[in-house]
Structure formats: C-alpha cells, structure tokens
Amino acid sequence: MTSFxxxxxxxxxxxxxxxGLIIMAVSLVFPGFLNIEIQNGRLYGSLxxxxxxxxxxxxxxxxxxxxxxxKGIDLSVGAVMAICGATAAAAxxxxxxxxxxxxxxLGVGILCGLWNGVLVAVLDIQPIIATLVLMVAGxxxxxxxxxxxxxxxxxxxxxxIGSGSFAGLPMPVVIWLVFGMLIAxxxxxxxxxxxxxxxxxxxxASTLSGVLTPVLLxxxxxxxxxxxxxxxxxxxxxxxxxxxxxAGLWLELDAILAVVVGGTSLLGGRFSIAASVLGAIIIQxxxxxxxxxxxxxxxxxIIKAAIIVFILVLQSPRVRTAFAxxxxxxxxxxxxxxxxx
Amino acid sequence: xxPKYLPLTATLVIxxxxxxxxxxxxxxxxxxRVIGNLLxxxxxxxxxxxxxxxxxFSGGIDLSIGSVIAFTGVFLAVVLEHTxxxxxxxxxxxxxxxxxxxxxxxxxxxxxxxxxFIVTLAGMxxxxxxxxxxxxxxxxxxxxxxATLKGLYFKLPGAGRITLIGGLMLLVFAVGILIAHRTxxxxxxxALGGGAATARLMGxxxxxxxxxxxxxxxxxxxxxxxxxSLYTSAGYSLAAVGVELDAITAVVIGGTLxxxxxxxxxxxxxxxxxxxxxxxxxxxxxxxxxxxxxxxIGLLLFAFILLQKGIIFVSRHRQQRA
Numbered sequence: 001m002t003s004f005x006x007x008x009x010x011x012x013x014x015x016x017x018x019x020g021l022i023i024m025a026v027s028l029v030f031p032g033f034l035n036i037e038i039q040n041g042r043l044y045g046s047l048x049x050x051x052x053x054x055x056x057x058x059x060x061x062x063x064x065x066x067x068x069x070x071k072g073i074d075l076s077v078g079a080v081m082a083i084c085g086a087t088a089a090a091a092x093x094x095x096x097x098x099x100x101x102x103x104x105x106l107g108v109g110i111l112c113g114l115w116n117g118v119l120v121a122v123l124d125i126q127p128i129i130a131t132l133v134l135m136v137a138g139x140x141x142x143x144x145x146x147x148x149x150x151x152x153x154x155x156x157x158x159x160x161i162g163s164g165s166f167a168g169l170p171m172p173v174v175i176w177l178v179f180g181m182l183i184a185x186x187x188x189x190x191x192x193x194x195x196x197x198x199x200x201x202x203x204x205a206s207t208l209s210g211v212l213t214p215v216l217l218x219x220x221x222x223x224x225x226x227x228x229x230x231x232x233x234x235x236x237x238x239x240x241x242x243x244x245x246x247a248g249l250w251l252e253l254d255a256i257l258a259v260v261v262g263g264t265s266l267l268g269g270r271f272s273i274a275a276s277v278l279g280a281i282i283i284q285x286x287x288x289x290x291x292x293x294x295x296x297x298x299x300x301x302i303i304k305a306a307i308i309v310f311i312l313v314l315q316s317p318r319v320r321t322a323f324a325x326x327x328x329x330x331x332x333x334x335x336x337x338x339x340x341x
Numbered sequence: 342x343x344p345k346y347l348p349l350t351a352t353l354v355i356x357x358x359x360x361x362x363x364x365x366x367x368x369x370x371x372x373x374r375v376i377g378n379l380l381x382x383x384x385x386x387x388x389x390x391x392x393x394x395x396x397x398f399s400g401g402i403d404l405s406i407g408s409v410i411a412f413t414g415v416f417l418a419v420v421l422e423h424t425x426x427x428x429x430x431x432x433x434x435x436x437x438x439x440x441x442x443x444x445x446x447x448x449x450x451x452x453x454x455x456x457x458f459i460v461t462l463a464g465m466x467x468x469x470x471x472x473x474x475x476x477x478x479x480x481x482x483x484x485x486x487x488a489t490l491k492g493l494y495f496k497l498p499g500a501g502r503i504t505l506i507g508g509l510m511l512l513v514f515a516v517g518i519l520i521a522h523r524t525x526x527x528x529x530x531x532a533l534g535g536g537a538a539t540a541r542l543m544g545x546x547x548x549x550x551x552x553x554x555x556x557x558x559x560x561x562x563x564x565x566x567x568x569x570s571l572y573t574s575a576g577y578s579l580a581a582v583g584v585e586l587d588a589i590t591a592v593v594i595g596g597t598l599x600x601x602x603x604x605x606x607x608x609x610x611x612x613x614x615x616x617x618x619x620x621x622x623x624x625x626x627x628x629x630x631x632x633x634x635x636x637x638i639g640l641l642l643f644a645f646i647l648l649q650k651g652i653i654f655v656s657r658h659r660q661q662r663a
Contacts (some may be wrong), residue, residue, distance in 0.1 A: 075457075125646055126511040128402075128458075129599045136590060137639025143632035218457070243630075253404075253462055266456045296476055301470030305463050312463070 008274075015262060015278040018311060023047075026289035032252050033292060041219030042165040044335060046292060048173070054284030056081065056231040056248065058277050060255035062180050062263070065276040066187070066220045071200040071268025072127035072232035074221065076229040077255060079138025080112045081248030084232030086142040088158065089242035098157035106229050112138075113225020119219035121129075123172030128316060135252070142244035152241035162237025165172065172234045183223070184273045185238075196220065200268025258283055261311050282311075345603060348592065348596025351648055352611045355641075361619055367625050373501025375621065380507030380559040383617040385410065385569040385581075387510040387610065390588040391517040392561030394609045397592050398521070399554050400534040400601025401457035405446065406562040408468035408582035409439050411577070413566020417470040418576025427485045436563045442468065443559020447552035447557035461555075465585070471579035477576035483572060490571055506568045515607040528556060534601025590638060591616060594645050615641065 027033040036045035060077045067074045087108045091101040112134060153159075164171040187193035198206040198253035199213055207213040228248070236242045256266075262279030264271040286307055290300050313319055364371045372623025389406045396403045413435050418429045446464045450457050494502040503511075521527040529550045532540040541547050565584075569575055589599075595612035621639050623629045 018494055047355040119646075123647070123650060125650065126599055129593060129642075129646055130587075132589065132593075133639050133643045135585065136642060140632040140635030140639065143630070146635070148632065168488045253465075257459070257462065260459050266458065299470070301466045302475060303470075303553035307472055308463050308466070312455060312459060313453060316455050318453050 009241055011272055012275055014334045015275050019282050026163050026293055029293040033273040043168050046059040049284045050284050050288050051173045052170040054281055055176050057254045058176045059227045061276040062183055062273055063224035063279040064255045064259050065264055065273050067201045067224045069271035070217055070220050071194050074224045075131040075133035075252050076138055078248035078252040079135050080225055080228035081232035082139055082142035082244050084109050084229040085236035085242040085247045086145040086244050088236050089153050090145050092153045092155050092158050105233055108117055109229020110222050113222035117221035121217035138252055146242055146244045148255050150241050150243050150282040157236050169174055170269050180277055187284040197269050344462045344652050345627050347652050348649055349605050349608045352584055352596050352608055354632045356615050357613050363622050366546050369394025373497040373499040373642040377501040377503050379617045381504045382509040386508040386587055387613045388513045388608050389562050389565035390591045390613055391513050392558035393588040394592050394606050395530055396558050397597055398530045398534050403558045404461040404585050405464035405468055407581045408465045409562035410566040410569050410581040412468045412472040414570040414576035415578050417570050418476050418482050421482055421484050428484055432567055437573055440556050444552050444556035451548050451551040481575050497654050506571055516611050521606045560599030590642055
C-alpha cells in the first residue's frame, strides 16, 4: 500500500511543485495570501477562494480527463455550461422545485453529452469536429432558452449551491471534492479506468479484444456533459442568473489546459484525475495570484501564457529525453536492478 | 465525378440554393451591392481562413489567429497615434511580427513535439496579452492614408462596389489556390497532412514545412488584422474574439477534412460566403434573432460532417468492390 502511495505521489510531484512555487511567489508579494480564518462557521481566505473560484474548471477538467484519455476532446463543455445554466434558470423561474430543476438540468447535460458521444462513437466522427458542432450551436440554443435576456432567479435553494457552505467549506468546493472522489473511485477501483486507457491507446485493438468501445466512449462524453451541467448550475447559482453569452465562455480551453498541465497526454492513454484537478487549481491560483499581487491586469494573459509554456516545455518528450541524459533514470540507480531488466 | 470533388460541389450547390431561396423571398438580395458587401464584410475572416486552411491541410490547428488580428489592430493604432511612421511601413512591421510569431509556434510544435492545439492556445493567450499591454482602450485610427485606402473601390454595374479589402480577400484566395495546388510547398503540406511519418520517408522536409505553414498562418492573420483595422478604423484588444472558430467552421463547411491531407482552398471561400449569406439573410429578415446564425451554422456544420462521412463510406465501398 505504501508503494501505491509513493507511486501516486511521484505522479503528482511536478504539479505539486508548480502549485507550491506559485503559492510561494504570490505570498511573497501579497503577505496575507496564506491567511485562513473562520467566520460564521465558514472558512475564509485567498486559498479557499482559489478552491471556490476554480470549481467550474475543476469539474470540467474531471470530465475532460476521461474524454482526453480516450484520445478524444470535448470543445462543447463551455456551451453546455451555458445551456444548462439557462435550463436551470428557466426551470426554477417557471415554478419547478429545486430537486426537479436539478434533475432536469443534469438530464439536459447528459443529453448534450450523449449527442457528442453518438457522433464520436457511433458515427465515428473525429472528436474535435463532432464537439465543435455543439460548441458553435450551443450558445445559440442557450439564448433560445433564455429568449436572449439574462434570466435571474432568487430561489434560496438554488442559490445555496453557488454561495452556501457545508462543513465549513463553500458549497462548490464540497461538490467538486465529492464528485471528483466518486469518479476517481469509480474508474480506479473498477476496471473502467484501464479500459478507458485501452481505448485511448488503440481503439481498434480494444474493440477487437472485446472492450465495449461504443458504450464506454458514449459514457465518457456523457460524464463530460454531466460535469458541464454541474459546473453550469454552480456558475448560474453564483451570479443568481443565467447569462447565455458569457457563462462558461472559453472555459473549455481552460479545462483542456488543466488536463494538459496535469500531465495527461492529448494523445490519449494514461490519465490521472487528481493531477487534472491540481492542474485546474494551478490555473486558478495563477489567475487569483496575478490579481492579488497587484500586477497591472494587462499583464495577466502574458504571465499566464509564460507559465503555461514553461510547464509544457518541462513536459515535452524532447526535453524529458534531454533530462534523462543529465539525471540518471529512476530504475538505473540500482545496478543490480538494471541488470535484472 | 471523382469523390474528392463531392464535398466542394455540395458546398457550392448549397450556397447557390441558399442564395436562390433568399432571392426568392427578397429579390433585392440579387443586387451587386449585396454581393459587394458580402465580400467586404467577410474580408478579414476570409483572409485569416486561408491561413487556417493550410494549417488544417497539414493536420494541425491554429487557435491564435483571432488574438493575432486583435494584436495587429492595436499595434497599428498605437504606432500611428504615437509616431509619424507611414502606415505602409507599420503594415510591413506588423506583418513581420505576425509571421515570426507564427514561425515560432511552428518551431515549438515541431521541435518540442507538442500538440498544435496546446501550443497555439498558449499563442492565443500571448498575442491577446500583448494587445492588452499595448493598450486596453479602443483607439481610433484617423490617419489620412486610411481614408485614402478606404476610398479605393472598383465599381460594379448596379451601384455595387468591390472595396480594396474585398478585392484583397479574393486576391489572397487566388494566391492561396496557386500555392496549394501548383507549388512544391503546397504538395508538401498535403503530404504532411496524410501522415508525418510517411511524408518524412518521401523526403518532405517536415521541420521547414511545419514552420512555414504556421508562419503563413501568422502572416495571413496579420494581413487579416490590417484589413480588420481598415474595416473598423480602430484598434481594440478585445476585438475579433472567436474568429479562429469561424475560420475553422468555414474550412469544414468548405469540404476540408479536419484530419488533414485533403481539401480545397476554394471551398473555404464558399464556406465564408455561406456564413456571410446566413448573416445577410437574418439582417434582411429583421425579425429573426441573431442567435439563429449560430444554430444554423452549427446545423450546417453537422450536415457537412455527415456528408463527408457518407462520401468516405461510399468511396470505400466502391474500392472494395473494384
């Protein structure tokens, strides 16, 4: 069991170091960054704020990880967020109860995912184009639902999801923590995760060896849609309204970035949900950090781009092989072990 | 007819049918004025889409073009406001920057073996960030040379006019078609899209070709930025958000496979015109909301993907029989 944790820790080490460096750098410029205090039975502080603000991207990154592991990509999650936010607002304002609203919204998210899944798995369309369709049309559909206006609501039950707190943590944080662990346990304590990786490595070979490729691919996109639906509800509940134009705008790019920063290859195969969640937190820490450290906001994007390029360069295969010459490989440390291989 | 011409033909037929339907409802849409405006309004998108077409031929993608357009506009506005440099020299400067920017992305994609999607995504943030650093305001461009350029047009019979930028787009498309089908570089691009390993074995200089493809895309994004600044007479760092998606959509509607290796530059032109036509129709109608544009374009995209799938299926079937 300890070796399992060691392996796990080794996998997450680069992300943890990156996050640590960013937090250290920000706390040097902005001393109050690390402060966490309890008010009215709820934790407050910049670090908690990062976890809270990052909730939509974290949720999207969880679904995106599974899709990317199957060698796919889902460009539509931002648009699905907008659709689901609009659905939630429309359902609650037309008199549905909170549970019914949530069920309808999650159902819509699943339908969106199913649409992508059918295009990819059954019609065998390249994922990037298949999901482009919903990405282009999605915001139009969301506007159709809200009839072009920003639908506002003030149902306390729905608002609680965006700004309430549970066990001292903001509700969005609780949601992604629970959801992330559920999915991680589901894929790692069963064979599902391995089968998904098999599809990502070689779809044809997995089909031939008896993996139910179409079903699993569909499930991956449905999960992605479900994640987008939850993220959409949180985003809508946070601003107490559905903004079809801006909800989840460009978040698909942030989510893909989070997965890549988390070290999951866009070419499919091995994945780690925990690493993607860390990737999303890193991106949010960069965003919040730049704001807090008092840099002129004009520099935000440049700094973000620079940090991302740095992390990506470290991960690129060429640089890794170059490093392998400088640092002896892990297995090579023990000569007898190497001989045994 | 060869199956490879089918998507292009289908796009053309849909455009003509759509245009005929529009004309049946609003006879005024047949005027040369509407056609001229169609070209002028979509000029910047068309020019950028030519670059995107080459990138997609090679099996890659370039997400940075919208940001490069915004950067170009802000750069020109700032340079023309604060210095006495002639616009033509400023154009040359900004084209050089955009080309180098594209080339750098191409080099990173090739030498660091990173996916084009992520590299150009970082490029998108970087170019938009540089635009923000130059200025966060919308700066008007009042240089007299701009007025001169905007006054240039070719008069068509019936009060229509092909403006300088509309004509420039047609010229870029013509040059693009020549490069794609009549030069060694064009053939190399197609070969690269067919498979990098195969292309290398056939003797295609993969590194040089990749860098040139993204440099070309950068150059055309820069040119598109110049056209955009002529069109709007201003530079704004939040302008042209999402243009890369419109360009990708136009390329796909134009019958190019996103997997790379096949397609036509001319198809992209028709793809641009179809998008423009939908927008013009919605303007003419007046009662339809603008979000129908997005839904219609999405549906069209879906229809074309299905069509391409069908064609591939049919041609495979024929091959097996033969």
